[in-house]
Amino acid sequence: MKTRQAMALVASALFAVTACTPAASQRPSASAAASDAASEAPSGSGDTSGSPAASGSAAAGGGEAASVRLQLQWAPQAQFAGYFAAQEQGYYEAENLTVDILEGGPTVVPQQVGSAQGGPEFTISWVPKVLEAREAGSDLVNIAQVFQRSGTLSVAWKDSGIDDPCDFEGKKVGVWDFGNEFEVTAAASLNCGLVAGEDYEKVTQPFDMTLLLSRQIDVAEAMIYNEYAQVLEATNPETGELYKAEDLNVINYNDQRTAMLQDAIFARKSWLGEGNNRDVAVRFVRASLKGWIYCRDNPDDCVEYTTAAGSQLGPGHQRWMMNEVNPLIWPSPLGVGVVDPVQWVQTVRVAKQAGVIKADPSFDAYDPTIAVEALAGMTDMDAIGADFERGTVEVTPGGN
Amino acid sequence: MATAVAARGRPVAAATDRARGRGWSALTFAGILLLLLAVWEGVKFLGGVPWRTPGAVPGDPVLWNPPFRWPFANDLNLPHVWNIVLAFTQPFQRGAEATLAEYLLGAALYTWREAAIGFMLGGFLGLALATVFVHSRLLERALVPYVIASQTVPIIALAPLIAFVMGQSVLTVVLIATYLTFFPVTIAMIRGLRSFDPRAMELMRSYAASRWQIYRKLRLPASLPYLFTALRISATASIVGAIIGEDAGGIQAGLGRVITTFNQYYITGPEKLWAAIIAAALLGIAFFLVIRAIEIAVLRGQPGAEGG
Numbered sequence: 001m002k003t004r005q006a007m008a009l010v011a012s013a014l015f016a017v018t019a020c021t022p023a024a025s026q027r028p029s030a031s032a033a034a035s036d037a038a039s040e041a042p043s044g045s046g047d048t049s050g051s052p053a054a055s056g057s058a059a060a061g062g063g064e065a066a067s068v069r070l071q072l073q074w075a076p077q078a079q080f081a082g083y084f085a086a087q088e089q090g091y092y093e094a095e096n097l098t099v100d101i102l103e104g105g106p107t108v109v110p111q112q113v114g115s116a117q118g119g120p121e122f123t124i125s126w127v128p129k130v131l132e133a134r135e136a137g138s139d140l141v142n143i144a145q146v147f148q149r150s151g152t153l154s155v156a157w158k159d160s161g162i163d164d165p166c167d168f169e170g171k172k173v174g175v176w177d178f179g180n181e182f183e184v185t186a187a188a189s190l191n192c193g194l195v196a197g198e199d200y201e202k203v204t205q206p207f208d209m210t211l212l213l214s215r216q217i218d219v220a221e222a223m224i225y226n227e228y229a230q231v232l233e234a235t236n237p238e239t240g241e242l243y244k245a246e247d248l249n250v251i252n253y254n255d256q257r258t259a260m261l262q263d264a265i266f267a268r269k270s271w272l273g274e275g276n277n278r279d280v281a282v283r284f285v286r287a288s289l290k291g292w293i294y295c296r297d298n299p300d301d302c303v304e305y306t307t308a309a310g311s312q313l314g315p316g317h318q319r320w321m322m323n324e325v326n327p328l329i330w331p332s333p334l335g336v337g338v339v340d341p342v343q344w345v346q347t348v349r350v351a352k353q354a355g356v357i358k359a360d361p362s363f364d365a366y367d368p369t370i371a372v373e374a375l376a377g378m379t380d381m382d383a384i385g386a387d388f389e390r391g392t393v394e395v396t397p398g399g400n
Numbered sequence: 401m402a403t404a405v406a407a408r409g410r411p412v413a414a415a416t417d418r419a420r421g422r423g424w425s426a427l428t429f430a431g432i433l434l435l436l437l438a439v440w441e442g443v444k445f446l447g448g449v450p451w452r453t454p455g456a457v458p459g460d461p462v463l464w465n466p467p468f469r470w471p472f473a474n475d476l477n478l479p480h481v482w483n484i485v486l487a488f489t490q491p492f493q494r495g496a497e498a499t500l501a502e503y504l505l506g507a508a509l510y511t512w513r514e515a516a517i518g519f520m521l522g523g524f525l526g527l528a529l530a531t532v533f534v535h536s537r538l539l540e541r542a543l544v545p546y547v548i549a550s551q552t553v554p555i556i557a558l559a560p561l562i563a564f565v566m567g568q569s570v571l572t573v574v575l576i577a578t579y580l581t582f583f584p585v586t587i588a589m590i591r592g593l594r595s596f597d598p599r600a601m602e603l604m605r606s607y608a609a610s611r612w613q614i615y616r617k618l619r620l621p622a623s624l625p626y627l628f629t630a631l632r633i634s635a636t637a638s639i640v641g642a643i644i645g646e647d648a649g650g651i652q653a654g655l656g657r658v659i660t661t662f663n664q665y666y667i668t669g670p671e672k673l674w675a676a677i678i679a680a681a682l683l684g685i686a687f688f689l690v691i692r693a694i695e696i697a698v699l700r701g702q703p704g705a706e707g708g
Contacts, residue, residue: 075652102568113568116564207664208664214477238450238474240450312658313665315494315495316494396494399669
């Protein structure tokens with residue numbers, strides 16, 4: 001009995017040691033992982049010491065040192081490249097900020113996490129989702145509208161004959177849940193008088209494109225920078241070749257005038273009111289916007305930062321995403337990060353008609369002064385991108 | 401002791417019996433695996449899409465054109481077995497040095513660490529609860545319904561809640577694994593800690609043994625077979641908990657996130673998701689076997705230890 005007990009003790013002790021030791025040394029945050037990985041990147045672009053940002057525009061920064069967290073909407077991907085770039089290029093550091101980038105996932109609701117007292121100081125989310133959360137008591141304020149245009153599409157096979165929301169009649173229309181569906185359903189109802197469930201069948205679509213590929217739905221919702229690319233990266237099992245853009249009809253909701261404002265930086269009003277937090281927010285927004293400017297001018301670097309931040313998708317897919325995200329931001333006629341009032345009004349109108357919100361949001365739902373103040377400290381950079389031109393990117397099989 | 405002596409009487413015969421038994425079970429296992437693979441590819445042979453060489457690029461010749469077209473059997477829904485195997489050996493993304501197999505191994509080890517910590521916490525919690533319950537009928541009647549109710553709350557509903565309260569960290573994942581682990585241990589040990597020989601209890605009482613002595617020398621040793629049966633169930637449950645918890649906990653390493661990503665990008669590489677699922681299954685089996693090995697070592701020679 002004694003030896004057996006000793007064996008059991010040794011076994012469980014070994015077990016405990018192996019289980020606990022390495023876990024303690026696991027990377028604590030995405031940002032640490034990003035810098036680890038970047039320092040191993042072959043091109044050496046992760047080296048921030050010699051970059052102009054760290055030395056050149058450091059004068060704009062200063063301010064009291066602060067440690068803040070940024071909640072992303074999803075796993076690391078080029079949709080958030082600007083924040084990775086701000087980290088890697090030392091823009092946050094130059095503003096005396098330590099930024100911990102928290103990634104999202106299918107069960108992470110950023111506007112919920114960001115609304116909690118003691119939650120992350122900054123949150124990336126979509127405007128209509130936050131407006132909805134505000135009606136439920138959240139005090140999140142839009143402090144920088146990064147994406148000026150919507151990336152939402154509906155995609156159908158060419159032979160379906162669908163190339164306008166009015167063609168949805170009698171069809172199976174795939175949309176996402178969780179507040180991602182409003183641009184689609186609003187276009188059908190406002191522009192064509194089609195009601196979901198009566199004039200067309202609304203199918204809740206998982207966050208992938210299998211239903212369209214297996215033709216279980218006639219039209220699918222897709223982000224121009226992600227799911228649309230996935231279709232082009234997929235192999236047609238029948239021919240063994242990649243699907244082509246010519247095989248598809250694409251409906252862009254910017255053209256339907258039901259587009260809603262998407263990725264923006266939010267902060268809690270209660271948090272902004274404490275101490276010098278407003279100044280921290282200005283510095284955070286400034287550094288983040290510089291990151292996005294860097295990604296406009298150096299998309300390849302930003303693809304690398306994103307891959308290094310732990311993206312499980314191939315660089316081919318990230319390159320496509322970077323190339324499609326930039327035109328959603330640039331040009332920013334009022335300056336990057338400043339809300340376009342016309343788009344804001346359209347977002348509110350569509351959100352109300354779609355039943356997302358009941359009343360007009362109060363005037364403090366967005367605070368353009370933070371972004372404007374941030375821009376005032378970076379007049380040496382092109383924050384409008386008037387001559388921005390979309391690049392071209394080749395599709396890689398499997399996005400590899 | 402009597403059984404132990406009897407067993408020692410014919411050690412050679414028992415050993416060969418056991419070896420033969422193991423040989424047969426290994427053979428049966430391999431046979432079933434082969435049968436499954438044959439059915440898989442057979443379905444594709446009849447109703448799949450045109451067969452090409454593994455890892456074919458567009459334009460490669462068609463090797464076989466199946467007579468039927470069943471949607472569920474096309475390469476998107478049911479990739480070829482050899483393409484899944486091939487996926488394991490290729491870099492997990494372009495430019496990466498690690499193959500998918502190495503990548504999945506790393507992810508599996510990460511998930512296993514989370515699961516193992518949750519498993520240990522859950523094991524101790526389960527044992528502690530059961531110990532309290534067998535000593536207090538009142539607490540048992542009052543609390544066991546809550547323990548049972550706790551397991552009817554779907555973990556996918558609870559996981560975001562735990563993440564919301566605990567923040568996004570490995571701790572969240574560990575707690576979810578703990579949550580799924582303690583229940584089988586509690587239930588089995590309520591039974592196990594009462595499974596002693598009543599005559600032994602009478603003897604202990606006649607010596608005026610304390611509760612602690614009875615627990616230590618009688619209840620606990622008698623409950624070991626129950627404990628290990630529960631731990632084997634908990635081992636696989638803790639892996640499930642860790643995989644689910646990784647999404648809620650915003651953990652970027654680990655199998656949970658890998659499965660989510662490969663699922664979301666399924667159409668661009670169906671083989672990758674299948675490979676990740678195989679990795680998760682192997683991890684569960686491996687953890688189960690580790691517990692089984694500890695069980696055999698600890699219970700060797702004890703009556704009833706051969707079963708299960």
